[in-house]
Amino acid sequence: MSLPGSRPTTMRPLMRSGPVLTVEERQVMREVAIVHVTTASQIARLLFPDRSAEDAARAARQLLLRLERFGLTRKLTNPTRERRGGRPGYLHVLTEAGLRLTGVERAPGQRQRRSWRPSYHFVDHRLAITELYVRLREYAQANGSEMKEYQAEPDSWRHYTGFAGERLVLKPDALTRLLVPGLKLRLSWFIEVDRDTESPRRIAEKCTAYRRYELSEVEFRRFGVFPGVMFIVPDEARARVIRRVIAKRPAEDRGLFAVTTDNQAMEALHRPLPVAADQRP
Structure with missing residues (x-):
């Protein structure tokens, strides 16, 4: 199964002792598999376009936290966001287990997944690629077009x-x-x-x-x-x-x-x- 506008991703069967994912959690996994690097706010816009921004952001953070606890995603500090008062900014990527589960063969930082700390310019560029995907999905929903495929580098x-x-x-x-x-x-x-x-x-x-x-x-x-x-x-x-x-x-x-x-x-x-x-x- 693949989401509209995605490249095909394979949700490989989990081990019997592994976590049972909800439909929304599987959707998050597929979206991260497509774009590789994302923020909670971008996931919120993809999964919950009809909710208020506050409700959507809260739901997205909860889903990502659950997937992080399962060991399927990992969060990194977002170097493009100033850390002032309030909630710090984070990036979300798949872990090695998440890559295996979704069938992703290549991903940024894959070889050094546990210690990966991307630079400011890398993150700025990658989030712009993710933002393009989110905007295309939003445009399609509003205007009746259809995104048949989206591949972010290295795909x-x-x-x-x-x-x-x-x-x-x-x-x-x-x-x-x-x-x-x-x-x-x-x-x-x-x-x-x-x-x-x-x-x-x-x-x-x-x-x-x-x-x-x-x-x-x-x-x-x-x-x-x-x-x-x-x-x-x-x-x-x-x-x-x-x-x-x-x-x-x-x-x-x-x-x-x-x-x-x-x-x-x-x-x-x-x-x-x-x-x-x-x-x-």
């Missing part, structure tokens, strides 16, 4: 062989496939969640990597479509920087890429580029 990465036989890895921040009402189209996107931390040269290298992967035809042979590449940036000033990088690309490359600001991302992701549209729902 969104693509391993393939280059023209010279070298082993290459394309590393999108996320991949999503959306069904848009009235268009009869499935929109597929590789997503770069840009935090204004990379130079124009690095952006150009990313564009080259996407074009190289497109020319390999691996994605098209497997899925019948090559996703468009959407850069989601903090503001219009950053958008201009990335658009200038794209404008310097060869003419045949430019149509692969699109740029949008964070506050316009939902509308942009539901508006097709020719290369991002797949006629088969």
Whole structure:
């Protein structure tokens, strides 16, 4: 079973001596398996969209606490949140037992799961990827669209062989496939969640990597479509920087890429580029 908008996750049978999870607890496990790093407030918005913010947050914290006591999730101090008066901020990730239960093969910090202490910039970026997933789910509920798939890195990465036989890895921040009402189209996107931390040269290298992967035809042979590449940036000033990088690309490359600001991302992701549209729902 998988939630709308998720990649398939497998809830492997628990040992007889293990905990019996409720439906809501299993939902939490599936959501964390998709995004890998999340906050209680993001879980609250995913599971309890019709409750008040206070009630939803309380219910989410209780579920996460129970899963932590079962040894299936672990909380880490959130370095992106200032620790002033009141409740401190925490991140929630799956433990080794949680990874096994959900069938997740790769996750950030997996090799050092017990001692993992992610940096500020890592967490800021990862929570932005999770927030995109939450917003897409909320947008779908409000507008009648459907998120058929969402993969957060490393699930969104693509391993393939280059023209010279070298082993290459394309590393999108996320991949999503959306069904848009009235268009009869499935929109597929590789997503770069840009935090204004990379130079124009690095952006150009990313564009080259996407074009190289497109020319390999691996994605098209497997899925019948090559996703468009959407850069989601903090503001219009950053958008201009990335658009200038794209404008310097060869003419045949430019149509692969699109740029949008964070506050316009939902509308942009539901508006097709020719290369991002797949006629088969």
